[in-house]
Amino acid sequence: MSSQPASLSAEDRAILDEEEALLSRARAALQAAEERLSDDGGSELRSIEALRALRDEAASASADDLPPLLLEMNVRQRLLERGGREPLPDWRAPYLAHLRVREGSATKDYLLGRSSFLDPPSGIRIVDWRIAPVARIFYRYREGDEYEESFPGRTAEGVVEARRIVVIAGGVLVRIIGDRIVLTRGDDGHWMRSGRDAVALSLGGAGTATRPGALGVGIGTGSAGGPLDVTALLDAEQFAAISAPPEDALLVLGSAGSGKTTVALHRLAHIAAREPKNYPLARMGVVVPEEGLARLSRRMLQPLGVGKTQVKTLDAWSHDLARQVFGDPIPRICMDAPALVSGLKRHPALYDALRERFAGLKEGTSLKRLRRLLADAFSDRSFLGGVVAASGGGLPRGGVEETVRHTMLQLAEPGEKQVRHIIDPEMKRAVDNRAVWEATPDELAGTLDVEDLPILLFLRAWSGSLAGFYAAHLVLDEAEDFALFELFVLGKLLGDTGSVTLAGDEAQQTSSSFAGWSRSLETLGVSGVRTCRLAVSYRCPRPVADLARGILGHLAPAAEARTWREGAPVGRFEFPSEQQAELFVADAVRDLIQREPRASLAILCHDSDTARRCYELIHELPEARLVLHGDFSFDPGIDVTDVDNAKGLEFDYVVVPDASVEAYPMTDDARRRLHVAVTRTSHQLWLVSGGTPSPLLGDPTAREPTV
Numbered sequence: 001m002s003s004q005p006a007s008l009s010a011e012d013r014a015i016l017d018e019e020e021a022l023l024s025r026a027r028a029a030l031q032a033a034e035e036r037l038s039d040d041g042g043s044e045l046r047s048i049e050a051l052r053a054l055r056d057e058a059a060s061a062s063a064d065d066l067p068p069l070l071l072e073m074n075v076r077q078r079l080l081e082r083g084g085r086e087p088l089p090d091w092r093a094p095y096l097a098h099l100r101v102r103e104g105s106a107t108k109d110y111l112l113g114r115s116s117f118l119d120p121p122s123g124i125r126i127v128d129w130r131i132a133p134v135a136r137i138f139y140r141y142r143e144g145d146e147y148e149e150s151f152p153g154r155t156a157e158g159v160v161e162a163r164r165i166v167v168i169a170g171g172v173l174v175r176i177i178g179d180r181i182v183l184t185r186g187d188d189g190h191w192m193r194s195g196r197d198a199v200a201l202s203l204g205g206a207g208t209a210t211r212p213g214a215l216g217v218g219i220g221t222g223s224a225g226g227p228l229d230v231t232a233l234l235d236a237e238q239f240a241a242i243s244a245p246p247e248d249a250l251l252v253l254g255s256a257g258s259g260k261t262t263v264a265l266h267r268l269a270h271i272a273a274r275e276p277k278n279y280p281l282a283r284m285g286v287v288v289p290e291e292g293l294a295r296l297s298r299r300m301l302q303p304l305g306v307g308k309t310q311v312k313t314l315d316a317w318s319h320d321l322a323r324q325v326f327g328d329p330i331p332r333i334c335m336d337a338p339a340l341v342s343g344l345k346r347h348p349a350l351y352d353a354l355r356e357r358f359a360g361l362k363e364g365t366s367l368k369r370l371r372r373l374l375a376d377a378f379s380d381r382s383f384l385g386g387v388v389a390a391s392g393g394g395l396p397r398g399g400v401e402e403t404v405r406h407t408m409l410q411l412a413e414p415g416e417k418q419v420r421h422i423i424d425p426e427m428k429r430a431v432d433n434r435a436v437w438e439a440t441p442d443e444l445a446g447t448l449d450v451e452d453l454p455i456l457l458f459l460r461a462w463s464g465s466l467a468g469f470y471a472a473h474l475v476l477d478e479a480e481d482f483a484l485f486e487l488f489v490l491g492k493l494l495g496d497t498g499s500v501t502l503a504g505d506e507a508q509q510t511s512s513s514f515a516g517w518s519r520s521l522e523t524l525g526v527s528g529v530r531t532c533r534l535a536v537s538y539r540c541p542r543p544v545a546d547l548a549r550g551i552l553g554h555l556a557p558a559a560e561a562r563t564w565r566e567g568a569p570v571g572r573f574e575f576p577s578e579q580q581a582e583l584f585v586a587d588a589v590r591d592l593i594q595r596e597p598r599a600s601l602a603i604l605c606h607d608s609d610t611a612r613r614c615y616e617l618i619h620e621l622p623e624a625r626l627v628l629h630g631d632f633s634f635d636p637g638i639d640v641t642d643v644d645n646a647k648g649l650e651f652d653y654v655v656v657p658d659a660s661v662e663a664y665p666m667t668d669d670a671r672r673r674l675h676v677a678v679t680r681t682s683h684q685l686w687l688v689s690g691g692t693p694s695p696l697l698g699d700p701t702a703r704e705p706t707v
Helices: 010-039 048-059 066-082 135-140 236-242 260-274 291-304 314-326 339-345 348-357 367-378 381-390 398-411 452-463 484-494 517-524 542-555 578-595 608-616 668-678
Strands: 097-103 106-113 117-119 124-128 146-151 154-169 172-178 181-185 191-195 218-221 227-229 249-254 284-288 310-313 473-477 500-504 530-534 571-575 600-605 624-626 637-642 651-656 681-690
Touching: 010 106, 010 117, 010 124, 010 154, 010 172, 010 181, 010 191, 097 135, 106 135, 135 146, 135 154, 154 578, 236 260, 236 530, 249 260, 249 517, 260 284, 260 291, 260 473, 260 500, 260 530, 284 291, 284 314, 291 310, 310 314, 314 452, 314 484, 339 381, 339 398, 348 381, 348 452, 348 484, 367 381, 367 398, 367 452, 381 398, 452 484, 473 484, 484 517, 500 517, 542 668, 542 681, 571 578, 578 600, 578 608, 578 637, 578 651, 578 681, 600 608, 608 624, 608 637, 651 668, 668 681
Parallel strands: 106 124, 249 500, 249 530, 284 310, 284 473, 473 500, 571 681, 600 637, 600 651, 624 637, 651 681
Antiparallel strands: 097 106, 097 154, 117 124, 146 154, 154 172, 172 181, 181 191, 218 227
């Protein structure tokens, strides 16, 4: 990020002239194609003659050109059948990248775009970057590399002569990002050169994040290069919290990276060591929202001598407790209810409404009866409308119909019963050998949402008790994401002891469940709570901490957390499209992992679909892992994941590839989610946007220079 722009050398000018000439030829070819289509009303594209001409061209095409030609033929055949027209690439940004390869004595240029367009007379080959086999060369190799790739019908061998991301806006070339240089058009139209390190992640971050898989519970390295034990690094404030009397309820509050999880787990170990009879490990547990944090907690507990402590996610805890309370079998669980349904079922307004609705519920009501009562509530539009109204804008009106529709599907007769009269088992299976009701709405029949389990447990505990179930001490981490239903039941498990440690930060809330700390503690049933506020953020360097506070805006706490170190500047990069942003990210992380193989890096997306798309660009790298269910290994490498999975974790480097207004609009929910994303890094953060950047990132004039 320290490279200063410089004037162009003769080599730079040659690259610029080459790219501008290529763009000019592509635009001219596209314009000519548009004119031909306009002249005959588009009939040429749909005509049998044009399809035959394309087949003739394919008959003599090279192996490289054949796949896109065959795709074009297939498209035009479909258009001929339905009388449509395939749009040409947009002349304002016809392609995303330029690849030149040399195979033997032949040299060819390929332009990676969003759709295919071939014009052999002008030498223009725009290929769809998602499906064209030759695109693999762009992703896997660098300029000067020799390659060998298996394409349909042949093996391609050659050398990559040019490999560049090109940014075109309004039909004008504005940026060229090569493997060695970056060329940028200034506002005055003049071009400037920057070194490739201007778009490279800053080295020196490996091992700065807590990574128990490699360093025990170490944080960074000492002067001799060995891991530092986190226990030896506890500050006075943290140690005082750990030493709180075990019978007290403790609320540990702090910003991202302040050591909340460390304090909570060390307190559990401290209590177990000092009073093992009153607080046996078999009666102590840790409950967290996500599997990634559960795995991290298990590893951090091992060197503390309490590795046998039960660590569960909220979903696993509620499922296991439901089996114990209600007995087997528990109905089939739906793990992915629609977001509107899930949000409603976890909202405090529903908690209050169900308490009123079931005020006269009899003790010991059976699971079957409770399910029926709950289904009646979730299919009652008037009742649900009252919940939405009571949420004060926290729940959308659309949640009413979505919840009713979802509930009615769950109340339907299961698919296996619907086809019980069919004798032939083959008729019960689809062509893919799955049951005919699988992957259809009918699959929901007879299921319970995972969000229903805490509600059912709450109804049982509220109308009576959970006799026989008792916890000596509980750690509830990321407690701002616990629903009141869960807190009520957990409070019943604690009984009269009240020995509990809650760790949280309302600024990191990522669900609709949070009702405020006072209400949460009241629902948990604890009193005389000690509150410890951790004032120092040890994870994030100052540039990240300052940005994170700005993202929170009016949600930021009054007291600003202190940071204990400076650090690398935040990198901010903007591109016209998400495809270019993702290509840029893929290049950057490949470069870093080659230069710093012991680093942990997260490509942290706002949702799972974006994570899957980003992973596809680097999936062949042995260091790359797609993590969508919390299955982090905590090994060095690249984890491609989303905000929900990464909460509570930290990495040496974090790249947010979708820091755009679509992913993070100007809402409080987006503020919290983007805040969580940016505060996962311990060394450097990059924010990359395709399209309009998120308004949460503040004044564009205050940004680092973009490339």
